[in-house]
Amino acid sequence: MKLLRVGPPGAERPAVLGPDGTAYDLSGRTRELDGAFLSRLDAAELSAALAAGEFPVLELAGQRLGAPVARPGKVVCIGLNYRDHAAEAGAAIPSEPVLFLKAPDTVIGPDDEVLVPRGSTKTDYEIELAVVIGRTARYLESEAAAARCIAGYTVSNDVSERAFQLERGGQWDKGKSCETFNPLGPYLVTPDELGDPQALRLRLWVNGELRQDGSTEQMIFPVLSVVHYISRFMVLHPGDVISTGTPAGVAMGRPDGPYLRPGDVMELEIDGLGRQRQLLGKA
Numbered sequence: 376m377k378l379l380r381v382g383p384p385g386a387e388r389p390a391v392l393g394p395d396g397t398a399y400d401l402s403g404r405t406r407e408l409d410g411a412f413l414s415r416l417d418a419a420e421l422s423a424a425l426a427a428g429e430f431p432v433l434e435l436a437g438q439r440l441g442a443p444v445a446r447p448g449k450v451v452c453i454g455l456n457y458r459d460h461a462a463e464a465g466a467a468i469p470s471e472p473v474l475f476l477k478a479p480d481t482v483i484g485p486d487d488e489v490l491v492p493r494g495s496t497k498t499d500y501e502i503e504l505a506v507v508i509g510r511t512a513r514y515l516e517s518e519a520a521a522a523r524c525i526a527g528y529t530v531s532n533d534v535s536e537r538a539f540q541l542e543r544g545g546q547w548d549k550g551k552s553c554e555t556f557n558p559l560g561p562y563l564v565t566p567d568e569l570g571d572p573q574a575l576r577l578r579l580w581v582n583g584e585l586r587q588d589g590s591t592e593q594m595i596f597p598v599l600s601v602v603h604y605i606s607r608f609m610v611l612h613p614g615d616v617i618s619t620g621t622p623a624g625v626a627m628g629r630p631d632g633p634y635l636r637p638g639d640v641m642e643l644e645i646d647g648l649g650r651q652r653q654l655l656g657k658a
Contacts, residue, residue, distance in 0.1 A: 376391060376392075376418045376421060376422055376564070376565040376567070376568055377391065377392040377562040377563070377564050377565075377568070377649075378390070378391055378392075378401075378408055378443055378527070378562060378563040378564075378565075379391075379392065379398070379408075379440055379441075379443050379560065379561060379562050379563070380407075380408055380440065380441035380442065380443055380445065380560075381398065381433060381435060381438050381439070381440060381441070382438060382439060382441065383439060384439075384441065384484075384487075387407075387441040387445070388400055388401075388402050388433065389401040389402060389404075389405055389406070389407060389408045389412070390433050391421065391425060391430065392562070393425060397432060398432070398433040398434070398435045399425060399430035399431065399432060399433060400430055400431050400432070400433040401430060403429075403430065403431075404421075404424075404430070407445045407446075408443060408444055408445055408563065409444065409445040409446055409614055410444075410446075410447075410448065410508075410612060410613035410614025410615075411613070411614075413444070413507065413508075413509040413526040413613045413614055414509060414510060414511075414613035416509055416526055416565075418565045418567055418568075419567075439484060439486070439487075440484050440485055440486060440560055440561045441484045441560070442482045442483060442484055442485070442558075442559040442560050443507075443529050443559065443560045443561065443562055443563035444482075444507050444529075444559070444563060444614055444616065445614075446479070446614065447479045447482060447507075447614050447615055447616045448479065448612050448614055448615050449476060449479055449612075449615050449616075450476065450477040450478070450479055450481070450482065450557060450615075450616045450617075450618065451474060451475075451476060451477075451605055451609070451611075451615065451616070451617045451618070452474070452475050452476070452477050452503075452533060452551070452617075452618040452620075453472050453473060453474065453596065453601055453617070453618065453619050453620045454469075454473035454474075454475060454547075454620065455468075455469050455473050455595075455620065456469075456472065456473075456594050456595050456596055456601075456619060456620025456621075457589060457593050457594060457595065457620055457621060457622045457623065458593060458595060459589070459593065459622055459623035460620070460621055460622055460623045460625070460628070461595075462623070463623045463624075463625070463627075463628025463629075464627065464628060468595060469595065471604070472596045472600075472601055472604050472605075474605065474608070475546070475547050475548070475551065476548070477533070477551045477552055477556070477557055477618070478548075478551075478552035480554070481551075481552055481553070481554065481555065481556040481557035482557045482559050482616070483555050483557065483558050483559070484558065484559075484560060485530065485558050485559065485560035485561040485649075485650075485651040485652075485653075486558075486561075486651060486652050486653060487555065487558060487653065488555065488653065488654055488655075488656045489532075489534055489555045489556070489558065489635075489641070489653045489654070489655050489656070490553070490554055490555045490655075490656050490657065490658040491635060491636065491637050491655055491656070491657055491658060492536055492539070492553045492554075492658050493657075493658050495536050495538070495539070496538050496634070497536060497537035497538040497539075497626070497627070497632075497634045498534065498535070498536050498537075498634055498635040498636075498655075499534070499535045499536070499537050499625050499626045499627055499634060499635065500532060500534060500535075500579055500581065500586065500587075500625060500626065500635060500641055501532065501533040501534070501535060501587075501621035501625055502530070502531075502532060502577045502578070502579040502587050502621055502622070502643045502645070503530075503531040503532070503533050503577075503618040503619055503620060503621050504528060504530070504531070504572065504575060504577065504591055504598070504618075504619045504645060504648075505528065505529045505530065505531035505559060505616050505617065505618050505619065506525055506528060506572075506598060506601075506602060506616070506617040506619060507525070507526045507527050507528070507529060507563055507614070507615075507616055508524055508525065508526060508602075508611045508612065508613055508614065508615040508616075508617070509524060509525060509526025509527070509613050510523060510524040510526075510613060511524070511610065511611065511612055511613065512524040512602060512605070512606040512610070512611035513606055513610045513611070514606060514607060515602070515603050515606040515607075517603065518599035518600060518602075518603050519599075520603070521599045521600075521602035521603040521606070522566070522599055522602075524602060524606075524611065525566055525598075525602065526563065526565070526613070527563040527564050527565045527566060527569070528563070528564050528566070528569050528572060528648060529559055529560055529561075529562060529563050529564065529648060530559070530560065530561070530643055530644070530645045530648045530649060530650075530651055531557060531558070531559050531616070531618045532557065532558040532559075532579075532641065532643055532651060532653065533551070533556075533557065533618050533621060534553075534555070534556040534557065534558070535550050535551055535556070536549075536550040536553055536556075537550060537626075537627050537634075538550070539553070553658075554658065557618075558643075558651055558653055559616070560649070560651065561649040561650070561651065562648060562649050564647060564648055568647075569647050569648070570647070572591060572597075572598045573591050573592050573594065573597050573598065574590070574591065574592055574646075575590065575591045575645050575646045575647065575648070576588075576589070576590050576645070576646045577589050577590065577591065577621075577622060577643075577644075577645050578643070578644050578645075579624070579641065579642070579643045579644075580641070580642045580643075581633070581635070581639055581640070581641055582639055582640055583640075586624045586625075586626075586629075586633075587621065587622055587623070587624035587625070588622075588624065589621075589622025589623065589624070590622075591619075593622060594619065594620060595620075598619060601617060601619055602617065605617065635655050636655065637655050637656055637657045638654075638655060639654075639655040640652065640653070640654055640655070641653045641655070
């Protein structure tokens, strides 16, 4: 099942895609695709209601898509979770997942404008598989328990400013939490539809040039391991987002350092999860 939010910022309508790609309005079922809705989401029941014709058609043509989860409580990110990315960053393979937080208000729609921060010299891109939590995860006992806490998956662009992140002192937050630095979507795809999250191809282009081309099978710490691990350090609530790391090919790891500039266009795609496109503007 693919869930999405349609409409202008702050006025998105919840929707579901039918098997033929037609969108149906879920406003009669819920006001938002938020943590409260995800905590009670029953994909099989919703599919049955969709098949029974309970929801009106919602026209998508010309409409903006918002992030497929409203107001995430927190965004937890995994650093250096692909061997090839750790190598290009000149970092050792971590023995445990590297955790950092990204401000929740960085989350924007999948095709919204990304703003290059004032004073930026090294704005970078990172395609990532994102996990959306649907059940409270606290001191989980196993990876099987972690699987039961996942509402679905989506595409994330963990936009980063490397000079702010690595050259300005302190931790990574300054380079990770600039406004618009987390395009999310287009869809929230439930686990039953997506299948194996460790068998997905991820690709990112800048101005039509393929920059990243990897697979989630290359993760050092797989999805369920990551969810299980994080729950030992913080409580994950419905609606929280986990970005699971990026493969090689980021600008920071390339000899020519092709960092982003206003006017550039990023396009991202993950198997089964859809496609994003962002134009770069100025903050």
